[in-house]
Amino acid sequence: MLLSGSGKPQFGEGNREVGEAPLGRPVWAAVGGSLMSLCLPFTGVATMKFKSPPVNSLSLEFLTEFSISLEKLENNRACRGVIITSTLPKIFSSGLDITEMCGKSMEHYTEFWRAVQEMWLRLYGSNMVTVAAVNGSSPAGGCLVAMSCDYRIMAENPKFSIGLNEAQLGIVAPFWFKDTFVNVVGHRIAERSLQLGSLHPAPEAHKLGLVDELVPEEKLMERAAAVMAQWLALPDHARQLTKTMMRKAVLDRLVAHREEDIKNFVTFVSKESIQKSLRMYMEMLKKRKS
Numbered sequence: 363m364l365l366s367g368s369g370k371p372q373f374g375e376g377n378r379e380v381g382e383a384p385l386g387r388p389v390w391a392a393v394g395g396s397l398m399s400l401c402l403p404f405t406g407v408a409t410m411k412f413k414s415p416p417v418n419s420l421s422l423e424f425l426t427e428f429s430i431s432l433e434k435l436e437n438n439r440a441c442r443g444v445i446i447t448s449t450l451p452k453i454f455s456s457g458l459d460i461t462e463m464c465g466k467s468m469e470h471y472t473e474f475w476r477a478v479q480e481m482w483l484r485l486y487g488s489n490m491v492t493v494a495a496v497n498g499s500s501p502a503g504g505c506l507v508a509m510s511c512d513y514r515i516m517a518e519n520p521k522f523s524i525g526l527n528e529a530q531l532g533i534v535a536p537f538w539f540k541d542t543f544v545n546v547v548g549h550r551i552a553e554r555s556l557q558l559g560s561l562h563p564a565p566e567a568h569k570l571g572l573v574d575e576l577v578p579e580e581k582l583m584e585r586a587a588a589v590m591a592q593w594l595a596l597p598d599h600a601r602q603l604t605k606t607m608m609r610k611a612v613l614d615r616l617v618a619h620r621e622e623d624i625k626n627f628v629t630f631v632s633k634e635s636i637q638k639s640l641r642m643y644m645e646m647l648k649k650r651k652s
């Protein structure tokens with residue numbers, strides 16, 4: 363992941379650190395683990411760029427780095443907003459790494475699912491303004507990342523799609539994926555889309571309200587910066603309290619049922635029938651390629 367921004371440097375152990383201007387002021391801080399880059403310039407707006415080829419799958423390692431990056435930004439008082447995008451052409455994120463859910467131990471599934479929960483709790487509950495610049499396809503967990511942001515701008519290419527397609531894999535979107543979806547598009551659209559496991563091409567996603575606007579791909583980052591400026595023009599405390607008011611019930615629900623949710627996931631994913639569905643899905647992906 364690639365994360366970039368400016369302001370007070372508070373992170374980056376072992377990575378490239380802060381550039382110092384002659385007056386000793388930080389010019390920018392570039393922090394990156396291997397899977398994303400992060401930069402925070404003077405504007406106080408960080409840019410986080412996923413860079414985990416081939417398709418930015420959300421592996422345990424990726425999720426861990428994502429959560430740590432979010433925590434570092436959240437704790438950096440100079441950082442007020444983050445734009446999330448991808449360095450890979452055509453892919454924002456392919457969602458959860460299916461190989462993390464196939465043929466592994468119960469302990470591994472537990473650790474993996476806790477990391478998925480942690481990422482979502484941090485992103486959905488963030489005090490920062492979060493804007494997703496969706497520059498490619500974004501199925502399932504990738505859609506969750508985008509939906510957890512405050513605003514979604516997608517490249518207008520109809521070949522790019524977004525949605526919670528879990529049902530197509532023979533699995534079920536967990537209740538907090540569903541809650542996030544309902545909060546974005548409303549109950550009816552969420553119900554139909556979830557039951558069918560629909561992946562919506564960008565224009566349809568826009569019509570449904572799953573993304574807030576479409577722009578030509580080359581204008582995506584420029585537009586994301588403009589939207590960010592608009593959101594940051596308001597006092598932080600008022601915006602943050604409002605955001606909390608809108609999202610708290612859904613966040614609290616997972617916090618209250620976190621261990622139960624992990625148990626459900628581990629039991630569900632360990633079933634031979636589910637393992638078989640996931641293996642078949644992976645085989646289908648490989649065949650589609652050849």
Ligand SMILES: CCCCCCCC/C=C\C/C=C/C(=O)SCCNC(=O)CCNC(=O)[C@H](O)C(C)(C)COP(=O)(O)OP(=O)(O)OC[C@H]1O[C@@H](n2cnc3c(N)ncnc32)[C@H](O)[C@@H]1OP(=O)(O)O
Nearest residue numbers: 416419456457458459460461501502503534627630647651
């Ligand atoms: C009773 C209640 C109990 C509750 C229990 C809850 C259980 C719920 C559990 C989990 C929720 C799941 C969430 C998810 O996110 S699952 C993941 C869903 N993702 C997808 O369906 C996307 C699949 N991928 C694609 O459609 C395409 O790859 C693409 C559109 C993203 C990119 O297409 P393209 O550029 O053509 O690339 P390839 O298809 O050729 O892929 C390249 C390479 O990457 C592998 N790959 C793709 N996606 C994934 C993935 N998500 N995880 C792991 N690996 C992936 C693909 O197989 C190729 O591999 P290669 O052949 O070895 O090169």
